[in-house]
Amino acid sequence: MPNSKAHAIALCEDKCIGCTNCIRVCPTEAIRVKNQKAKIIEKRCINCGQCVSVCPHNALTGVSDPLQAIEKFTHKIALVDPVLYGQFYEDVVNPQEILEKIQQLGFDMVYEVSRSAPIITDFTNEYLKNAKALPVISSSCPAILRTIQIRFPDLIENILPMDSPTEIAAEIAKEELATKKNIPIEEIGAFYISTCPARSFSFKNPVGRDRSNVDGTLSIKDVFLKISGMKQDPRYAQDKNLLSPEFFPHGKAIGWARLGGQSQSLSIKEFLSVDGIDNVISILAEVEDDKLQHLSFLECQACTNGCVGGNFCIENSFVARNRIRILAEKHQDYQVDKFSGDYKKFMIQKEIKPYDVSSLDEDLSEALIKLEKINEVLESLPNIDCGACGSPSCRALAEDIVLGYASLKDCIVLLKEKR
Ligand code: SF4
Ligand code: SF4
Structure with a gap:
C-alpha cells in the first residue's frame, strides 16, 4: 500500500515482482530492488513518474486525493488545467461545457489555471531585461525544480523567481470567491485537477514559499471519468461551439499545456523547449558548462510533450498535444484582461536551496x-x-x-x- 503520506508515488508491494524495470528509468537512482521488492529512497525522488509509466504490474501509482476530500471545506474551488481539454475528442471538446460539468461535481467556483499564464508571461518579459543569469529557466515544472535542487544547484539562480500558474491561479481564485461571497479565505479549499504526481507533491512541499494556496489535488483521469459519464446539456447538443459572453478561453494560455507553449507566448526568439527528463538533464548539464548562454529562456518539462504527457492523463500525449494546438489556435483571438495588480505578490518568497541527497x-x-x-x-x-x-x-x-x-x-x- 502507499509508502508515505508526503510522497506522491505509492508502491504496492503485493503487486511488485522485483523485475527491476523501474530502477533502469529512474533519473535520480532513487529505487532499489531487494528481496524481489522495489523500495523508493524518498529524499532522492523527484516524483517524475517515469517508474509509474514502465511498471508492467501496476505496482507503482501516482497519489492524488479522492473527490470526497473537497468536503473538508465549506467553499470549494476547482482549478482546471487546460491539459484536461486535450483528453476529449476534437469534435466534443467545448471548454465551457467541461467547466460546467466540473462545477456540478460540488464546486462553488471553477477557475482555469491558464488565466494566470499571461501574468507570468508579462513578468518574464520584464525580468529578462535584467536577468542575473541566462538562460532563465521556467519554474513551471516541479519535477525540474527538484532536479535542479538535487543535481544542478549552481543553476538555482537561473530559475524564474515566479510561482507556478497553478499557485497564482489558486491565490486569485480564492480572493475572488472570498470577495464575491464575503467569506474568510480560510473557509475556501482550492483543488487542482492534476496532470502528474510531481504537481500533487509540489503543493504539499512547495518550493519558494512556506505554504501552498492549493489544498489538494484530484487526478485528471478521475475527473475525466466522472464527467464523461454525465448527461449532456441539450444546449451543447444543439451548438457544440456554444460560448457564453462571460467565458473567454485564452488561446495562447491554453497552449501552455503542451511543450513550448510558455516560450512561444514570450516576446523573444532565443528560447529552447525541452521535454523528457533524460533530455532535460543533458541540456541542464550544457547550461552548467556555460554552453547555452546565447539562450534567453529555457522551458523544461519532465514529461514527454510537456504536461499532456503527465501520469494522470489518459490520452496519448502526442494526440493530446495536437488537440491542445487546435484548441489554442481556435481561441487565439480571445484575451484575458491584463493583470492590473502588483506582480510581486506572485514572486517566489523563500530562497530556493540546494537539496543534498548524496551526503x-x-x-x-x-x-x-x-x-x-x-x-x-x-x-x-x-x-x-x-x-x-x-x-x-x-x-x-x-x-x-x-x-x-x-x-x-x-x-x-x-x-x-x-x-
Ligand atoms: S517495475 Fe514494478 S514490478 Fe518491476 S520492480 Fe519496479 S515496482 Fe516492482
Ligand atoms: S518518480 Fe521518478 S525519481 Fe521518483 S522513484 Fe520514480 S522514476 Fe525515480
Missing part, C-alpha cells in the same frame, strides 16, 4: 572515509551496470554496501565468477 555522513571526515571505501568496493565490482543486484549501477551498489544496505553477495556476476 554520506554528517561528519566530513567520516564522509571522506566512506567515499574512499566506496571507490575501493567499486574497483572490485564488474562495472557493467547490469542492475541485476537491485541497485541501478555498480557505483550505487558500492555506495549501498558501504552504507550497510547491501552486500557484495548481491552482485550476481561476482557470485558466478566465484563458482
Whole structure:
C-alpha cells in the first residue's frame, strides 16, 4: 500500500515482482530492488513518474486525493488545467461545457489555471531585461525544480523567481470567491485537477514559499471519468461551439499545456523547449558548462510533450498535444484582461536551496572515509551496470554496501565468477 503520506508515488508491494524495470528509468537512482521488492529512497525522488509509466504490474501509482476530500471545506474551488481539454475528442471538446460539468461535481467556483499564464508571461518579459543569469529557466515544472535542487544547484539562480500558474491561479481564485461571497479565505479549499504526481507533491512541499494556496489535488483521469459519464446539456447538443459572453478561453494560455507553449507566448526568439527528463538533464548539464548562454529562456518539462504527457492523463500525449494546438489556435483571438495588480505578490518568497541527497555522513571526515571505501568496493565490482543486484549501477551498489544496505553477495556476476 502507499509508502508515505508526503510522497506522491505509492508502491504496492503485493503487486511488485522485483523485475527491476523501474530502477533502469529512474533519473535520480532513487529505487532499489531487494528481496524481489522495489523500495523508493524518498529524499532522492523527484516524483517524475517515469517508474509509474514502465511498471508492467501496476505496482507503482501516482497519489492524488479522492473527490470526497473537497468536503473538508465549506467553499470549494476547482482549478482546471487546460491539459484536461486535450483528453476529449476534437469534435466534443467545448471548454465551457467541461467547466460546467466540473462545477456540478460540488464546486462553488471553477477557475482555469491558464488565466494566470499571461501574468507570468508579462513578468518574464520584464525580468529578462535584467536577468542575473541566462538562460532563465521556467519554474513551471516541479519535477525540474527538484532536479535542479538535487543535481544542478549552481543553476538555482537561473530559475524564474515566479510561482507556478497553478499557485497564482489558486491565490486569485480564492480572493475572488472570498470577495464575491464575503467569506474568510480560510473557509475556501482550492483543488487542482492534476496532470502528474510531481504537481500533487509540489503543493504539499512547495518550493519558494512556506505554504501552498492549493489544498489538494484530484487526478485528471478521475475527473475525466466522472464527467464523461454525465448527461449532456441539450444546449451543447444543439451548438457544440456554444460560448457564453462571460467565458473567454485564452488561446495562447491554453497552449501552455503542451511543450513550448510558455516560450512561444514570450516576446523573444532565443528560447529552447525541452521535454523528457533524460533530455532535460543533458541540456541542464550544457547550461552548467556555460554552453547555452546565447539562450534567453529555457522551458523544461519532465514529461514527454510537456504536461499532456503527465501520469494522470489518459490520452496519448502526442494526440493530446495536437488537440491542445487546435484548441489554442481556435481561441487565439480571445484575451484575458491584463493583470492590473502588483506582480510581486506572485514572486517566489523563500530562497530556493540546494537539496543534498548524496551526503554520506554528517561528519566530513567520516564522509571522506566512506567515499574512499566506496571507490575501493567499486574497483572490485564488474562495472557493467547490469542492475541485476537491485541497485541501478555498480557505483550505487558500492555506495549501498558501504552504507550497510547491501552486500557484495548481491552482485550476481561476482557470485558466478566465484563458482
Ligand atoms: S517495475 Fe519496479 S515496482 Fe514494478 S514490478 Fe518491476 S520492480 Fe516492482
Ligand atoms: S518518480 Fe521518478 S525519481 Fe521518483 S522513484 Fe520514480 S522514476 Fe525515480
